[in-house]
Amino acid sequence: MATAALRSQVAAKWHEGFNRLNRSEPGISGLLSFSQAWNIATDYLHPRDISDPTSVKQHDLASVKAAFDLINRSRRLPVMLETFLDDICNQYHLIVRDIEQYLAEYEQSLDTSVMLRLIFRLVEWYRAWAPIEELGPTIRAAYTLTFQTQLFSTVPPGFVRGFKALCASTLVPVAQHTPQMWEAFEVLGLTDRYEGIIASVGYERIEDHVRETCTGKLCHGCSPMYAKGAANTEEARGLLQNVGSRFDFHMNKTLCDLRTSEIFDIIIDFPDSNGALQDLKECLQRVDQRASLVQALRKAYVFLVLPFLNFPPRDYRISNRKRLLHPGADTKLILSQYVATIKCLRIVDPPGVLLFKVADPIRRYLRERPDTIRSIVANLVGDDDSGDSLVDENEPIQPLQQLETEDYNDPHWDPEPIDAGPDFRTNKPSDVISTLVSIYDSKDLFVKELQVLLAQRLLAITDDNFEKVEKERRNIEILKIRFGEAALQVCEVMLKDMTDSKRIDGHVQSQKASIVHPTIISRHFWPSLESSDIVMPGQFQALQTEYAKEFSTFKPDKKLRWLPHLGTVHLELQLEDRTIETDVPPLEAAFIELFSEKSESTLVPHIWTMDELIEGVGAVDRIAALKALITWIDLGVLKEDEENTFRLLEVKEEAAPPSRIAPAAIDAPTVTAAQQQQADQMRLYWKFIEGMLTNLGSLPLDRIQTMLRFAPGYDQTVEQLAGFMEAARREGLVVGRDGMWKLNR
Amino acid sequence: MARLPANILERLLNLRFSQSTNCKRRLIRDFKRLSTDPPGGISGSPCPDNIMLWNAVIFGPAETPFEDGTFKLVLTFDESYPNKPPTVKFLSRMFHPNVYANGELCLDILQNRWSPTYDVAAILTSIQSLLHDPNPNSPANAEAAQLYRENMKEYVRRVKATVEESWLDPDDKLEGCGRGAGWRRGPILSLWSSLVCLSSYVIM
């Protein structure tokens, strides 16, 4: 029951409403014009099916504007908006229909351009339904919100997949429409809504891209490429500012991880891998991955060093680190890797903390290897016979750097990096040689080893290749810069002895020609050359005495003391049926001289026992004697008829008798197949042996055997190996002297 | 006393005194000889920071009043060594006819009978035998010379006093050499400290 009060209230409201709508126009003309305006406006705003061309109506924008103005003046705009938004919701099925269509098409073809068209279609919808600007931002925002809410609540799950694929597709270089697409995303609110997806697309893309384009490409760094990529999508980036820095970090981290995993190859390929190192350097500055790099490096070195430690071979066979791991991988190789590591880490981390952390274990390891010094020294002197020099030729030669304590007065002093350990020693950028020498505590050891090496090389020089002395002299001059004049004084004396010897020999020969051409050395200045007590027999002694006499005539205050075990003799052996010319060490010469003496005196038995021979040259150990005799046996000059009894073969005998060491191999089970198998197997291992001997110079048999045991499947006994080496020697592949085997070059 | 191989010693020394003059080279050889083949009852070594300055200890020869004494000396060389003798001075208070109150010695081989063939070992051995056989005819300490000639008992008593004193030698007499802290209490300790002094060369 309506009261009068209520009634009057309603009347008042109605009147008020009427007045608002009629705007004090006469009669209800105002109301009529409002109704007209409402119709125009709602008709204009009505969300139409844009795929139905008939639904598109032309509007007189002026009258539409007037209508809105009228509605606004009548303060009916909010109601109007509500109606409009309701209409949007009601009409949204039109859009959903489109979406489903496109998605169906996309899911069939997986063509992202369908997705792109869908996006643009959605924009079309959005634009078509959007109210005019004049209605102000509030209405516009309300519309956008509703549109997007509708969109997000109605899109099927397939949309997200397609969207992601679309995003990904645009990251392919030179994607078309990219700016419009991002614009469309923004219009549709997709960038905010799917930020996570877009970012993950970015991450995945970065990872894939880094892996695809950077893996193995160590020569050109990838960071610059990325910088370029970023420039291309700068506009897109602009829309994604907060994502940008995350992308940046992610990219650095991915690249850093990649390069870290590749560190082994980077080091091996250095300096071709310079680009990759630059990547690593830049990435490390942004992401903290130093610890994992150290770990990776250490691991790489474990692989490198492994064959020399007593790890079961299985461990490294399963790893696919193919290089460096055969038993012949030698000091030189490790050294060159060490040098490469130094160079690499110097690029990545100039203060040297990483280097210290990684290099220290290697240094400790190298220190324990007996041939490290020799290897470095051989390298210092240049022209060592195997492979590349460790020393960069472009690197200026400079005095050795000794380890210094920190100089706090240095204006360029920087505090130690934060991850430097307490035992970290600043390793100022120094040349490679200094770093190598710093493996040891003093340079004295090096200088000593240098002297030994120089002595060996100088004593190998004869008149035929005397120009080599000048070469050695030049080397020493270079080394003086590094080690200082005083340290190499001894080398100077050795070189002077060489030239003096030649001069003296020239004089002696001019007085009384001799086939002896000695190198006369200064005692105390040459490294102790193993001494020997052999006395050269027969004509050799005569030759020595004669020369020494002539020498003392030339230098009356001096005399000569022969070192009969050193040098080489070029001999001609005239046998009944043949003449043999050969270069042999003095002991060999001494033995054959003994045989020739006996053949002159007694004519019949050119037979000597081992003991007689040894006695005949004074004192020499049996192994050396046997070696010398085997030389002649191999030349077919002597024959060992029974053990330790040797006979001169005045007339050649067919079927070269097996040498002394060979029987061990021949005594092995005489199953042809097995032998053949063994031979095949040994051929396989020849590569290893060749590698070892190339790298290490000469090795005793047992050391070769020890190293071969690391090779997969090797099961030969040392006797079998001895037989093989002997066979290799007969083939001229190796030479054996004093129990040491080396390649025959 | 475990000795280092001579070549290592020499290497260390060469390292340590790398800018060798002729004199220094000779002193290195002297030290090498003294370390590898030390005559009995003497010990000596250069200061860690100055090879021209040596500390030495002479142990009083047995069956003399000087027995059990550990007499410290300092030897100062200059560049003309070995063509000129070093200056030798006792740091320990001595009561001996040929030793002045300030520790300087009156010994012919250190003056007009010097020969460049002498080395530190020879010098110290000569001084050691001087303790054994004083020469009262060229007295540096008139009282000691007189007692030696006329009152052997008192001479021995006075010498014995210096022997005991030598075990307690104060550090402050060791000028210019950073290794002084070791000289104290008794011959064993003293010997020990001189070894410490010696080995400090080897380690550094």
Next chain:
Amino acid sequence: MKVTVKHWHAVAQWRWDTGASESEGNDENEDVCGICRVPYEGCCPSCKMPGDDCPLIWGECTHVFHMHCLLKWIGTPASKQQCPMDRRTWVTAERKVGNS
């Protein structure tokens, strides 16, 4: 069989002929210059090259030194021109020096 030596690249050390009969293999007791205590075949502390550049000098008294070492000693007033070994007046022996 006839063995003909065509060429022999031998190695030898030079030694000063100090007149002392050399017992072979007695390498350990090498002679040193009494002044610098460096072996005769080494060089005196002033020299860098051994041998002709740093020769020995013989005295009538049979004592032998590096020439440079002895001359330096003789040059000091304290030497009184005496041999450092026996304090006899130094007379250089004619035997070795000057006839080369």
